[in-house]
Amino acid sequence: MIVFEDVSHDYGGGPLFGDVSVRLEPGSFHFLTGPSGAGKSTFLKLCYGELLPSLGKVSLMNRDLRAMSRDDLAETRARIGVVHQDCQFLDHLDVETNISLPLTATGRPVNERDVRDLMGWVGLAEQAKSLPPTLSGGERQRAALARAIIGAPNVLLADEPTGNLDWDMSQRLMMLMIELNRMGTAVLIATHDLNLIRFAKAQVQARVMRISGRKLQLAGAEL
Ligand SMILES: Nc1ncnc2c1ncn2[C@@H]1O[C@H](COP(=O)(O)OP(=O)(O)OP(=O)(O)O)[C@@H](O)[C@H]1O
Ligand SMILES: [Mg+2]
Numbered sequence: 001m002i003v004f005e006d007v008s009h010d011y012g013g014g015p016l017f018g019d020v021s022v023r024l025e026p027g028s029f030h031f032l033t034g035p036s037g038a039g040k041s042t043f044l045k046l047c048y049g050e051l052l053p054s055l056g057k058v059s060l061m062n063r064d065l066r067a068m069s070r071d072d073l074a075e076t077r078a079r080i081g082v083v084h085q086d087c088q089f090l091d092h093l094d095v096e097t098n099i100s101l102p103l104t105a106t107g108r109p110v111n112e113r114d115v116r117d118l119m120g121w122v123g124l125a126e127q128a129k130s131l132p133p134t135l136s137g138g139e140r141q142r143a144a145l146a147r148a149i150i151g152a153p154n155v156l157l158a159d160e161p162t163g164n165l166d167w168d169m170s171q172r173l174m175m176l177m178i179e180l181n182r183m184g185t186a187v188l189i190a191t192h193d194l195n196l197i198r199f200a201k202a203q204v205q206a207r208v209m210r211i212s213g214r215k216l217q218l219a220g221a222e223l
Contacts, residue, residue: 001026001155001186002047007056009042015054016042017216022209024188026154029181029204031197032190033219034211040190041085043211044157047188048080049073061154078106081148083158085190087140089132095119096128099147108151115150122146122176138169145176155186162196170196178204 002024008015016039024030024047032040045051046058049065058065060076068076081102089098096119100110119125122142127135135143141161148156158177162170174196181187181204191197200206208219 001061002188003057003059004046004053005057005059007046007053007058009039009046009051010054011042015214017211017214019056020216022216024155024186026186027181027184028186029178029200029206030188031200031206031208032188032211033192033194033197033208034216035192038211039214039216040192040211041159043216044082044159044188044190047157048077048082074106078102078108078151079154081151081153081156081185083141083144083148083156083161085159085163087144089140089143091132094129094131095124095135095143098132099143099150102147102151106151118146118150123172137164138166138173141165141169141173142176145173149180149185153185155188156180158187158189160191161189162191162193167195171199174200175203 004020004022007020008018103110162173210219
Protein backbone atom coordinates (compact mmCIF):
# COMPACT_ATOMS: atom_id res chain seq x y z
CA MET A 1 0.00 0.00 0.00
CA ILE A 2 2.83 2.36 1.01
CA VAL A 3 6.23 0.94 0.17
CA PHE A 4 9.66 2.48 0.87
CA GLU A 5 12.67 1.02 -0.92
CA ASP A 6 16.10 2.24 0.25
CA VAL A 7 14.66 5.63 1.09
CA SER A 8 16.51 8.47 2.72
CA HIS A 9 15.71 12.13 3.06
CA ASP A 10 18.04 15.07 3.34
CA TYR A 11 16.94 18.72 3.65
CA GLY A 12 20.58 19.75 3.27
CA GLY A 13 21.89 19.00 6.73
CA GLY A 14 22.67 15.34 6.10
CA PRO A 15 20.31 12.38 5.69
CA LEU A 16 17.68 12.11 8.42
CA PHE A 17 17.32 8.38 7.95
CA GLY A 18 19.22 6.17 5.60
CA ASP A 19 18.14 3.32 3.35
CA VAL A 20 14.73 2.66 4.87
CA SER A 21 12.81 -0.22 3.33
CA VAL A 22 9.38 -0.78 4.84
CA ARG A 23 5.95 -1.86 3.67
CA LEU A 24 2.74 -0.59 5.20
CA GLU A 25 0.29 -3.31 4.29
CA PRO A 26 -3.51 -2.98 4.13
CA GLY A 27 -5.00 -3.29 7.60
CA SER A 28 -1.65 -2.95 9.38
CA PHE A 29 -0.97 -0.82 12.47
CA HIS A 30 2.38 0.95 12.85
CA PHE A 31 3.88 3.44 15.24
CA LEU A 32 6.79 5.67 14.40
CA THR A 33 8.71 7.05 17.33
CA GLY A 34 11.95 8.89 18.01
CA PRO A 35 13.07 12.17 19.57
CA SER A 36 12.04 15.63 18.41
CA GLY A 37 13.77 16.46 15.13
CA ALA A 38 14.45 12.79 14.30
CA GLY A 39 12.38 12.96 11.13
CA LYS A 40 8.95 11.53 12.07
CA SER A 41 6.95 14.24 10.32
CA THR A 42 9.32 14.01 7.34
CA PHE A 43 8.68 10.28 7.11
CA LEU A 44 4.91 10.89 7.12
CA LYS A 45 5.23 13.56 4.43
CA LEU A 46 6.97 11.00 2.24
CA CYS A 47 4.06 8.63 2.89
CA TYR A 48 1.51 10.99 1.38
CA GLY A 49 3.62 12.50 -1.34
CA GLU A 50 4.09 15.90 0.26
CA LEU A 51 7.82 15.31 -0.19
CA LEU A 52 9.84 13.29 -2.66
CA PRO A 53 12.64 11.20 -1.19
CA SER A 54 16.18 12.43 -1.75
CA LEU A 55 17.20 8.85 -2.49
CA GLY A 56 15.31 5.63 -3.07
CA LYS A 57 11.77 4.94 -4.12
CA VAL A 58 8.40 5.51 -2.45
CA SER A 59 5.35 3.80 -3.94
CA LEU A 60 1.81 4.71 -2.96
CA MET A 61 -0.92 2.23 -3.89
CA ASN A 62 1.56 0.37 -6.14
CA ARG A 63 2.67 3.44 -8.05
CA ASP A 64 6.03 5.15 -7.97
CA LEU A 65 5.59 8.60 -6.40
CA ARG A 66 8.11 10.11 -8.81
CA ALA A 67 6.20 8.92 -11.86
CA MET A 68 2.84 10.32 -10.73
CA SER A 69 1.24 13.30 -12.41
CA ARG A 70 -0.46 15.94 -10.25
CA ASP A 71 -3.82 14.32 -10.98
CA ASP A 72 -2.52 10.85 -10.09
CA LEU A 73 -1.17 12.18 -6.85
CA ALA A 74 -4.42 13.96 -5.99
CA GLU A 75 -6.38 10.78 -6.67
CA THR A 76 -4.01 8.71 -4.56
CA ARG A 77 -4.06 11.23 -1.74
CA ALA A 78 -7.84 10.99 -1.60
CA ARG A 79 -7.29 7.45 -0.31
CA ILE A 80 -4.92 8.57 2.42
CA GLY A 81 -6.23 10.40 5.48
CA VAL A 82 -3.81 12.68 7.31
CA VAL A 83 -3.95 14.19 10.78
CA HIS A 84 -1.30 16.90 10.66
CA GLN A 85 0.90 17.73 13.63
CA ASP A 86 -0.48 21.28 13.76
CA CYS A 87 -4.13 20.73 12.94
CA GLN A 88 -5.38 23.83 11.14
CA PHE A 89 -8.96 24.60 10.29
CA LEU A 90 -10.71 27.27 8.29
CA ASP A 91 -11.75 29.32 11.29
CA HIS A 92 -14.68 31.09 9.63
CA LEU A 93 -16.37 27.81 8.68
CA ASP A 94 -18.18 25.63 11.23
CA VAL A 95 -16.74 22.32 12.39
CA GLU A 96 -19.08 20.24 10.28
CA THR A 97 -18.09 22.12 7.12
CA ASN A 98 -14.40 21.80 8.00
CA ILE A 99 -14.77 18.05 8.48
CA SER A 100 -16.49 17.74 5.09
CA LEU A 101 -13.78 19.71 3.27
CA PRO A 102 -11.78 16.74 1.94
CA LEU A 103 -14.96 15.70 0.09
CA THR A 104 -16.14 19.11 -1.09
CA ALA A 105 -12.61 20.14 -2.12
CA THR A 106 -12.33 17.11 -4.41
CA GLY A 107 -15.84 17.30 -5.81
CA ARG A 108 -17.10 14.24 -3.96
CA PRO A 109 -20.67 14.18 -2.68
CA VAL A 110 -21.30 14.93 0.99
CA ASN A 111 -23.86 12.77 2.73
CA GLU A 112 -25.01 14.88 5.66
CA ARG A 113 -26.08 11.85 7.65
CA ASP A 114 -22.63 10.23 7.27
CA VAL A 115 -21.02 13.43 8.47
CA ARG A 116 -23.30 13.54 11.51
CA ASP A 117 -22.63 9.86 12.26
CA LEU A 118 -18.90 10.44 12.09
CA MET A 119 -19.15 13.49 14.34
CA GLY A 120 -21.09 11.41 16.84
CA TRP A 121 -18.44 8.70 16.65
CA VAL A 122 -15.69 11.14 17.61
CA GLY A 123 -17.93 12.72 20.26
CA LEU A 124 -18.48 16.05 18.52
CA ALA A 125 -22.21 15.84 17.79
CA GLU A 126 -22.84 18.96 19.85
CA GLN A 127 -20.11 20.98 18.13
CA ALA A 128 -21.28 20.63 14.51
CA LYS A 129 -22.16 24.31 14.20
CA SER A 130 -19.34 25.65 16.37
CA LEU A 131 -16.43 27.56 14.90
CA PRO A 132 -12.99 25.92 15.28
CA PRO A 133 -11.52 28.64 17.55
CA THR A 134 -14.14 27.77 20.19
CA LEU A 135 -13.05 24.11 20.44
CA SER A 136 -10.89 22.69 23.21
CA GLY A 137 -7.58 21.03 22.35
CA GLY A 138 -9.11 17.56 22.54
CA GLU A 139 -12.08 18.59 20.45
CA ARG A 140 -9.74 19.99 17.78
CA GLN A 141 -7.78 16.75 17.65
CA ARG A 142 -10.98 14.75 17.30
CA ALA A 143 -12.22 17.10 14.58
CA ALA A 144 -8.89 16.64 12.79
CA LEU A 145 -9.32 12.87 13.01
CA ALA A 146 -12.87 13.08 11.66
CA ARG A 147 -11.69 15.27 8.77
CA ALA A 148 -8.92 12.78 8.00
CA ILE A 149 -11.30 9.84 7.72
CA ILE A 150 -14.43 11.44 6.21
CA GLY A 151 -13.41 10.13 2.77
CA ALA A 152 -13.08 6.54 4.06
CA PRO A 153 -9.35 6.35 3.33
CA ASN A 154 -7.47 3.06 3.03
CA VAL A 155 -4.78 4.41 5.29
CA LEU A 156 -4.67 6.92 8.13
CA LEU A 157 -1.44 8.81 8.87
CA ALA A 158 -1.52 10.67 12.18
CA ASP A 159 1.30 12.97 13.27
CA GLU A 160 1.34 13.33 17.08
CA PRO A 161 -2.46 13.10 17.15
CA THR A 162 -2.50 13.25 20.95
CA GLY A 163 0.18 15.94 21.17
CA ASN A 164 -1.62 18.31 23.52
CA LEU A 165 -4.03 15.99 25.25
CA ASP A 166 -4.28 14.65 28.77
CA TRP A 167 -3.96 10.92 29.30
CA ASP A 168 -7.71 10.22 29.36
CA MET A 169 -8.30 12.02 26.09
CA SER A 170 -5.19 10.45 24.54
CA GLN A 171 -6.53 6.99 25.34
CA ARG A 172 -9.92 7.90 23.94
CA LEU A 173 -8.46 9.13 20.68
CA MET A 174 -6.23 6.07 20.46
CA MET A 175 -9.25 3.79 20.92
CA LEU A 176 -10.95 5.53 17.99
CA MET A 177 -7.93 4.83 15.79
CA ILE A 178 -7.79 1.22 16.98
CA GLU A 179 -11.48 0.83 16.17
CA LEU A 180 -10.85 2.30 12.73
CA ASN A 181 -8.04 -0.20 12.21
CA ARG A 182 -10.35 -3.05 13.27
CA MET A 183 -12.69 -1.94 10.50
CA GLY A 184 -9.83 -2.40 8.03
CA THR A 185 -7.98 0.92 7.76
CA ALA A 186 -4.18 0.77 7.86
CA VAL A 187 -2.89 3.15 10.53
CA LEU A 188 0.49 4.82 11.02
CA ILE A 189 0.90 7.06 14.06
CA ALA A 190 3.96 9.19 14.75
CA THR A 191 4.35 9.82 18.46
CA HIS A 192 7.06 10.35 21.02
CA ASP A 193 4.72 9.05 23.74
CA LEU A 194 5.86 5.55 24.67
CA ASN A 195 3.00 5.16 27.17
CA LEU A 196 0.56 5.62 24.35
CA ILE A 197 2.32 2.94 22.32
CA ARG A 198 2.24 0.55 25.28
CA PHE A 199 -1.44 1.25 25.79
CA ALA A 200 -2.21 0.55 22.12
CA LYS A 201 -0.06 -2.58 21.99
CA ALA A 202 -2.25 -4.12 24.67
CA GLN A 203 -5.23 -3.77 22.32
CA VAL A 204 -3.88 -4.28 18.82
CA GLN A 205 -1.01 -5.95 17.04
CA ALA A 206 1.16 -2.99 16.22
CA ARG A 207 4.70 -2.75 14.87
CA VAL A 208 6.90 -0.01 16.23
CA MET A 209 9.49 1.78 14.09
CA ARG A 210 12.01 3.98 15.79
CA ILE A 211 14.28 6.64 14.34
CA SER A 212 17.44 6.89 16.34
CA GLY A 213 20.92 7.98 15.33
CA ARG A 214 19.61 8.79 11.85
CA LYS A 215 18.53 5.20 11.31
CA LEU A 216 15.03 3.83 11.23
CA GLN A 217 14.69 0.45 12.84
CA LEU A 218 11.91 -1.86 13.88
CA ALA A 219 11.79 -1.79 17.65
CA GLY A 220 11.78 -5.09 19.49
CA ALA A 221 9.36 -6.27 22.15
CA GLU A 222 11.01 -4.22 24.90
CA LEU A 223 8.49 -1.37 24.80
N1 LIG B 1 11.23 22.07 5.30
C1 LIG B 1 12.37 21.84 5.97
N2 LIG B 1 13.52 22.39 5.57
C2 LIG B 1 14.68 22.16 6.22
N3 LIG B 1 14.78 21.37 7.31
C3 LIG B 1 13.65 20.79 7.75
C4 LIG B 1 12.40 21.00 7.11
N4 LIG B 1 11.45 20.30 7.78
C5 LIG B 1 12.10 19.70 8.79
N5 LIG B 1 13.41 19.99 8.78
C6 LIG B 1 14.43 19.48 9.73
O1 LIG B 1 14.46 18.08 9.62
C7 LIG B 1 14.58 17.47 10.90
C8 LIG B 1 13.41 16.53 11.12
O2 LIG B 1 12.21 17.27 11.22
P1 LIG B 1 10.82 16.57 11.48
O3 LIG B 1 9.79 17.63 11.54
O4 LIG B 1 10.62 15.49 10.49
O5 LIG B 1 11.08 15.91 12.92
P2 LIG B 1 10.07 15.24 13.95
O6 LIG B 1 10.66 13.91 14.34
O7 LIG B 1 8.70 15.23 13.38
O8 LIG B 1 10.13 16.21 15.21
P3 LIG B 1 8.99 16.60 16.29
O9 LIG B 1 8.90 15.42 17.24
O10 LIG B 1 9.54 17.81 16.97
O11 LIG B 1 7.72 16.86 15.56
C9 LIG B 1 14.65 18.63 11.90
O12 LIG B 1 16.01 18.83 12.19
C10 LIG B 1 14.05 19.79 11.15
O13 LIG B 1 14.62 21.00 11.58
MG1 LIG C 1 6.97 16.11 13.89
